[in-house]
Amino acid sequence: DTGVSQNPRHKITKRGQNVTFRCDPISEHNRLYWYRQTLGQGPEFLTYFQNEAQLEKSRLLSDRFSAERPKGSFSTLEIQRTEQGDSAMYLCASSLALGETEAFFGQGTRLTVV
Amino acid sequence: KNEVEQSPQNLTAQEGEFITINCSYSVGISALHWLQQHPGGGIVSLFMLSSGKKKHGRLIATINIQEKHSSLHITASHPRDSAVYICAVRFHSGNQFYFGTGTSLTVIP
Numbered sequence: 001d002t003g004v005s006q007n008p009r010h011k012i013t014k015r016g017q018n019v020t021f022r023c024d025p026i027s028e029h030n031r032l033y034w035y036r037q038t039l040g041q042g043p044e045f046l047t048y049f050q051n052e053a054q055l056e057k058s059r060l061l062s063d064r065f066s067a068e069r070p071k072g073s074f075s076t077l078e079i080q081r082t083e084q085g086d087s088a089m090y091l092c093a094s095s096l097a098l099g100e101t102e103a104f105f106g107q108g109t110r111l112t113v114v
Numbered sequence: 115k116n117e118v119e120q121s122p123q124n125l126t127a128q129e130g131e132f133i134t135i136n137c138s139y140s141v142g143i144s145a146l147h148w149l150q151q152h153p154g155g156g157i158v159s160l161f162m163l164s165s166g167k168k169k170h171g172r173l174i175a176t177i178n179i180q181e182k183h184s185s186l187h188i189t190a191s192h193p194r195d196s197a198v199y200i201c202a203v204r205f206h207s208g209n210q211f212y213f214g215t216g217t218s219l220t221v222i223p
Contacts, residue, residue, distance in 0.1 A: 006156075033210065042118075042200055042213030043157075056209060091157060093211070103147060103202075103211060107156030 006092050006106035013082055013113055020078045021109045025094030032075050033103070034067055035091040036060065043091055049075060082113045120201050120214035127221050133188040135217045137201030140182065147211070148175050148186045149200040157200070160186070191221045 005024040013019050025032045030051050035043035046065070047057045051072035061067075064082075069075040079086055089110050095103040117140040127133050137146070148160045161168050161175040163184065168175050172191075177184040188195055201214040 031209075035211075035213075040215075042215045043202075043211075045210040045212070048210055093157075102145075102159060102162040104159060105149070105157040110154070 004092055004094050004104050004106035006090075006109050008109055009107060010110045011112070013111070015084060015113055016081055018078065018080045019082055019111060020076055021090055021092075021111075022074060022076050023092030023094075023106055024074045025092070026104055027073075029094035029096055029104070030072070031095045032069060033093040033095075034075070034077050035093065037089040037091060037108070038087075043089075046077070046090075079111075082111075084113045087111055087113045118201055118203055118212050118214040120217050122217060123215065124218045125220070127191050127219070129192060129221055129223050131191050131221075133191050133195075133219065133221075135186045135199050135201075135219070137184045137186070137203075137214055138182060139184075139201075139203050139205075139212075142179075142206045143182075143203045144206050145204045146177055146184050147202040148184070149202055151198045151200060151216070153197075160199075188219075191219075193221045193223050196220050 007022045033048040034046040037043040045058050046061050047067050049069040052069050064080045067077045089108045091108045092106040093103045119138045121136045146163045149157045151157045163177045172189045174187040198216040198218050200216045202211045204211050
């Protein structure tokens, strides 16, 4: 297992287009998190899954954002009708369950909306 | 309110100096991570702590649960240590991680 993998690493899109990012967590990890990081800030929570269930969503996740984890393995994050304010690094992390378990982070997908 | 604060925000050091980065949080936690992020790069987990102290090479992380405070130390700093160091905690009350805004470290040769 090579850790948490995110694709693509970089995405440039025109305003108004839809984009989709993919995260492949560590295989035995049942928790998967999506975070967004803007320049100079720490990552902000977007949503997390336990297996295929989406258990929590941030208010940052507007109606244009949707995340899925259909088989409890990989996850996708889709942004519809992108806006320039969506430009950020989108990070995925995975872990086992609560408690003293380490989270592992992907390299992130850097989105630039022009 | 769940809060994570880091200090300093920016730090410049000469190669070889001993460096300390601090993280304070507001309420009880189940885990604390120290993370490293290079410019344009993803995040690497350096340590996960729930108590005590951990050491890996030139990096040392400590946590004081009673004082709700953790420190990351870098001994004999090197220019390749230049990065943003981020503290992230998972509070007892929730399932997600909360992040500090990061400390941008520059080590000058």
